[in-house]
Amino acid sequence: MRIPVFILLAALPAAAQEGLNGLRDQLHRTRERVFPALVHILNVEEVFRSGRRQKSVSSGSGFFIDADGHIVTNDHVAGKATQLIVTLANRTKVPAQLIASDPYTDLAVIKVDPKKAFPDGKVAIAVFGDSSKIQEGDFVVAMGSPLSLSRSISFGIISCRNRVLSTMHVRGHETGKYNTWLQTDAAINPGNSGGPLVDLEGRVVGVNTRASFMANNIGFAIPSDVAKEVVRALLEHGHVPRSYLGLTLQPLTDFDDSALATEGEGVLVAAVAAGSPAGLSGIKPGDVIRSLNGRPFSALFDEELPALYRRIAGLPLGAPVKIALKRHSGGAVEIDLSPEALGQDLGIETAIPEWGLTVRGITKRMALELNLPDTKGVKVTGLRPGSASAGVLNGDMVLLRMQGRKITDLDAFKKIASDLIRKKVKVIRFVLREGTVLDVAAIRPVYDEKEKG
């Protein structure tokens, strides 16, 4: 028999009613604590499309974390900003500047002049909580500007406290390798990015970052424990110093009852980057690492890998590292090596409007991805239709020499290009690599029609 809902509600015991009222009051208190620190961010950034440098406008969310006017948001919201406008809780708009960002965790810090951020001297900040203590089923509130609808709140629970998402590329940057995610069913939509995920005590337990649009209410936030570490490093160093060994790890869970089955704990080396500290030290795919600097180093499941990558990232640069591993052929092996700094995954992009061309500097990681022998040259990233470069160059090419001069890096390219443009050289000659093929090509720019982008 169906009972109308209103009868059920009316029939709720007094204790339940009281509970609901209590929850509502807690939600109100949470809102009051965090709302004044919540901001809407309008971001203007440079993008390179079809051989042009263009301006692009997007928006997201963020929250004040200190009295100096620092705001935490996502890298994909503000990490490439050339101009930032922040709308405060009192709806006034103030300019902000990018302080630093970390594409690997998709976090960024921007800053508003504190006098403008807190004109009445009343500092409104959101406080980070302890995400390690959060449990599935805990109530949370997502705050931000979904679809630019600022000062919005959605309510839900933690669906999973330790979700692993495969590493993905956000705007070309590898992201998600160093953290697990808080999964929530509190609605997270485009525009929520960078906003706080808050517990009912009003503490920020996560930074809302992703959502699955294939499903209802599957959103993901960067845990506050990761965010705190990253923000501290960004404020202290302007970047997150990370060490790099060149190891790709795999958990051991799938390999019981197989030739890789191993007694005790450890983590499997799946790949070793050529020329990396691990590669040069002789570590091989198939080795099982047991310990790092004397401490156990183990992952049975995927969820445990981000913590191991964070341990590697946290190794002091230049200091010796001792790795104990089990090798199928040789039993226990100890390896000493020295980590190097983890560089940027993507090089800086620049446009040469006179030639209708955009190029990117080549990082070590790009060289590995593109199977290049080294980081020399620049990668073609875009061609403006109808320009001198269109139809001659393409996006698979790496330019190695220009007018007989070596392109050692992006700076060298810019210097040579600027020299040739100043002299209005009419035939620009390139030696280039396209996959495994070397070729030459020449473009004939027309300087009278030059376009400043």
Place this chain on the structure above:
Amino acid sequence: MRLAIVLLLCGAAFAKDASDGLMVVHVQYESTFGGQVRRRVLAAPALPVDQDGLLLAVGLHLEPPDGRDRDEAVEVSAIFPDGTKVEAEILGGEADLNYTLFRIKGGEKALPAPTVLQAATVAVGQEVVLHSRRGETFGYAARTRKATVTAVTVKPRRMYALGGDLGTWQGSLVTTADGRPVGFLSRTFVMSIDHGAMVGVGARTLVVMPLDLFAHAARHPPVRKKTEKRPARAWLGVNLAPFDKSHEAYYGVGEDWKGAFVTGVAPDSPAARAGIKVFDILQRIGDLEFVFEVDRHFDLLLVEVQKLPLNTALECQVVRFKEIREKDAFKSERLDLQITLEERPLDFADAPETEIKDLGMTVKPALRTWLSQRGLPRTMGGVVVTKIENGLAAALAGLGGGDHILSMDRLRITDAKSFLALLDKSRKEGRKKVVVLGRRGRGTTFVAVSTGW
């Protein structure tokens, strides 16, 4: 055949609108997989190109599946515009030009008027019409759509790029709005070091290949006997591209320069031993002059290279440029070299395929040529997954087509034979899983595959 050529030249009694006589060719292959016989149907629009029932169809999708030979087709038929189906045979084709020629075997039905293989030229921005026919279920009803020419490529031969999502229109006949034939819509590809040519258009690009390109082939349709063994083909070991306008501009030379530009030299190849270097211009080998027009098919010249005599010292004429830095110019030098051509190594496409039934996969050896095309060490070895059967062990483990398997249970795989031997060994040792090290993209990963299937 002479009669057909005369008719082609005078153009009498040919179709007014090239799409009027558009037919469909229909080829069926059988394969055995997992103990089941499967039939695969390949179909494409086909254009009658002579009075004797010669049909021209374009598209890589007409290539026999799984490295099979065209002679293995169990049924070949041609379907008239009114739906009448008649028996046909495959005469042959060229992967380089991406076409297949068919001959209608007989029947009482009058053939549609043939189309002259002369292409109308079109310009950027011009509207063209794509003509195809729907699948068998729809009785091969005619279908058309419009598209706009977005680019004209002349490297190494004139081709037209069209705007719009045309993925399902591959093989369509393209005409001008008033019905004059332009060419076939084709997927182009970058050819291998063995084929020796670079098309210079992205691997996923659909372009219009003008009808002129097929005129020579249509005048000289191949005659293949079923038992014919493929003759040994000569191998030079270079990547070649036409010496085009961009190259001329690079070296500052006029249009009277002819030859093939060397963009890669395979190590230990006849070319390398003869002293041919990257950026040489190859002008003659033996009696074969490397003379061609950019708009004509350069590929035919490469076919001629493969017919050169093996194991005989041949005169080889190359031009090498030297840069004069102070003058920002080049001077050329003619070199006479001696070259001894070898038999062309086995292509990946021709390599034997091995079915591993109980894992639900088929593999081919990772040949040296396959490895070098990907910039991988030529001695790396391994096998390449060519097919995965849904629901069986390999698929369940996450293996996919194109994965390059390097080892099994930590032991190196050199070819399919060693793969099978190691699988057998693992079974005899009572293992329920084998662990393979697979390479996908730039990274490697271990995959546990159940042997219990």
